[in-house]
Amino acid sequence: MTDHQHIKNLIIVGGGSAGWMTAAMLAKQLGNSVSITLIESEQIGTIGVGEATIPPIQNFNRLLGINENDFLSYCNGSIKLAIEFENWRKLGHSYMHPFGKFGADFDYMSFPYYWLKDVLTKQAAGKPYRELESYSLAWHLAANNKFKQPDTNPQSIGSSYDYAFHFDAGRYAMFLREFSERLGVKRQEGKITQVNTEPSSGYITSVDLEGGQTLSADFFIDCSGQRALLLGESLGIEFESWSEWLLNDxxxxxxxxxxxxxxxxxxxxxxxxxxxxxxxxxxxxxxxxxxxxxxxxxxxxxxxxxxxxxxxxxxxxxxxKFKTGKRQKVWHNNCLAIGLSAGFLEPLESTSLHLIQTAIMRLVRLFPTKQVSKNLIDTYNKEAQNEYEKIRDFIILHYKVTERDDSEYWRYCQSMEVPESLQSRLDLYQEHGHLVVHDKELFKQENWMAVLAGQNCLPQGVGPVMASRNDIDIDKTLDSLHQSMTKYTSTAQSHEMYLMQHCPHKPA
Ligand SMILES: Cc1cc2nc3c(=O)[nH]c(=O)nc-3n(C[C@H](O)[C@H](O)[C@H](O)COP(=O)(O)OP(=O)(O)OC[C@H]3O[C@@H](n4cnc5c(N)ncnc54)[C@H](O)[C@@H]3O)c2cc1C
Incomplete structure (x- = not known):
């Protein structure tokens, strides 16, 4: 490949979390080979929300070489072990979706199958049972307002949980801005008034700023928020709405x-x-x-x-105001949308910053040359579509499997037809508790089980193999697991003490 085919400069439009996360990671991964300029407008500002995350953000920080305690101190951060859902199953009820595994792996059948068998047997006999969440260490710690770092020994029960962060969105963008500028990213203040394209190819060539300045680049990343200034407004890529399943706007x-x-x-x-x-x-x-x-x-x-x-x-x-759904394509010609410009799923499971993270890493993996191949764009778009749809289904699940029928909103959710991909997953689960989840999916069996069990959606029975297994004394095993988790939790310090000792907030 000749040098003139390489992308030499790129422009990121937008300085919200999406813009600065993209700038930071591209500067880190591409080094000096590409000159990066980020344009943002103080007059327009950022959306100003987006403060809860999920565990893979740790990988993003690790790849950037960010020290976790410095990051938490700067961003007024705290630890997130779970989401507590109150009034979701029914009024007055609450459950948690904790991060990490439930129980322990005994054999080829995962823990939730054992729990399901235990619960279905006890329910039939009218006996009490423990909720699935109480076999999660993240739940034990969260319910007691405690935290300690997970054990690095994979054999230990202390390695079975995971965690993420809460932080101040404004401080996060500022943190990444300082990080990116140290790596050579140039920041340009200004409001874009026009996007210029080359008529024959449809490629974006430059953007005009208020005041008359024009900035050109080989490649453009649209992080302009919900408006999607480049991909939507200028290139005309339509928005596909998912509001029939996700009513909030x-x-x-x-x-x-x-x-x-x-x-x-x-x-x-x-x-x-x-x-x-x-x-x-x-x-x-x-x-x-x-x-x-x-x-x-x-x-x-x-x-x-x-x-x-x-x-x-x-x-x-x-x-x-927001719209739930995604652009029909997130990459078109020499323009890729990342963040709210690409799509938005409501913040119920804190997945937006995660989708930004995976979009960036997919770009790093598939980074193009100046003449972007159609095949590459199609591959990127297909992966993105698949990822969004899988997460969409998981979010719809929370609304669909509710017992609430006390308002028009909940009655609609209960009775709505869900996407076929979700319906077939639910049908399979309802028969024998099977949840088939592919490796690349963000939400795994334990995540689906947390919501299904939390909202009392149980299968009719367990499969014949599980039903006939008597080699493990389930009652005894579950008791012993619960005891080890309680004991482990007693050795952890309070979450507040942890923050004070390791990462107290340093105001600006
Ligand atoms: C109610 C709500 C709650 C949320 N909670 C969470 C959460 O808990 N966890 C989570 O992961 N996500 C959450 N999100 C999503 C999260 O806020 C966004 O994904 C994240 O903030 C990224 O936004 P962004 O950078 O794409 O857009 P924005 O923050 O809107 O940034 C857009 C940028 O583009 C610039 N811009 C726009 N037009 C122009 C122009 N003409 N010229 C120059 N610059 C321009 C703006 O100045 C700004 O810098 C939430 C979203 C909503 C709506």
Whole structure:
């Protein structure tokens, strides 16, 4: 390949989390071979939310060479071991989706099968049983507001859980900006007023800024947020809506003062037309209400939020409109969309920053030359579509398998037809508890089981092999597992003490 075929410079449009995550990783992976410019507009600003994550973010930080404690100190961060879902199955009920495994691996049948067999047997006999979550170490730690780093020995029960972070979105973008600028990324302040394309190829050649400056590049990454200034507005790639399954289209966010203790988990509290989040940081709480504008007015949403938050408010309410779905293609010609410009699935399982992370790593893997091959673009788009659809199904699951029928919103969710890919997965599960999950899927058997068991969606029975197995004394094994987890938890320090000792927040 000749040198003139290489991409020499690229422009990232947007300086929200998507823009700066992309800039940081590309600068780290591409070194000096490509000159990177990020354009952002203070006048437009960023969406200002996106503060809860899932465990793979640890890999992203590791690849960047970021020290976890420095990062948490800078970003007012805390640990996230789980999401607690309150009022999702029914009013007054709560369960957790903890990170990591349930129980331990005994043999080729995974732990949830043993749990299902135990529960179905006990239910039939009218006997009490423990919930699936109580066989998760992340649950034990979270429920007791404790944390310690997982054990690195894979044989130890202490290696069975995982964790992610909560952090301040503004500080996160700032952290990555400093990181990227140290690696040579140039930041250009300014509002883009026009995107210029080459008529015959449809490739983007340059962007014009307010004030008359024009910036050109070989490749453009659209991180401009929901507007999708390049891929949507300029190149005309349509948005595919998934609102028939995911009704919410509005949010209102507000920050409140710090309340003790700082819990190591996110709370998701369902209400009659959506749900609220609580994201605990070291010095404040992030709160939001996510709702369907057809069934709840902005005023009602704000009042509900203000009536239920704890502690004095620190900010004015931030109302956000959003669309759930994705662009039909995320890559077209020499333009790739990453972040909200590519698509959005509501924040229920904190998957957006993760989708940004995987989009970036897919780009690094498939990094193109100037004349991008159609095959490469198709491959990228196919992988992205598949990834979004699988996550979409998992999020829809929370709404579909509810026992709630106390409002129009929940009655719709219960009775709606779900995508065929989700329906066939549910049908298989309902027969014998089988959950077939492919290696590349983000949410594994344990994640699906956390929600299914948490919302009391149990199969009719376990398969014949599992049903006839008597070689393991399930009662005794489950008791002993529960005891080891309780014992392990007693050796951990409080989450707040952990933060104070390892990564106390350093204000700017
Ligand atoms: C209610 C809600 C809650 C969420 N919670 C979570 C969560 O808990 N976890 C999670 O992972 N994700 C969450 N998300 C998603 C998360 O907020 C986003 O994925 C993330 O912030 C990335 O946004 P972005 O960078 O794509 O867009 P934005 O933050 O909107 O940034 C867009 C950038 O483009 C720039 N720009 C736009 N137009 C122009 C122009 N003409 N000229 C120059 N610059 C321009 C803007 O100035 C800005 O810098 C949530 C989203 C919503 C709506």
């Amino acid at each position: 509005r949010a209102v966010a507000i920050q409140t003062a710090h309340m003790r203790p700082v819990s190591p988990y996110t709370r998701s509290i369902a209400h009659h037309a959506g749900w609220q989040w609580r994201i605990p940081l070291q010095t404040r709480m992030g709160n939001g209400n996510v709702y369907s504008s057809q069934l709840m007015s902005d005023e009602e949403a704000l009042n509900l939020l203000l009536d239920t938050v704890e502690g004095p408010t620190l900010t004015e309410p931030n109302f956000i």
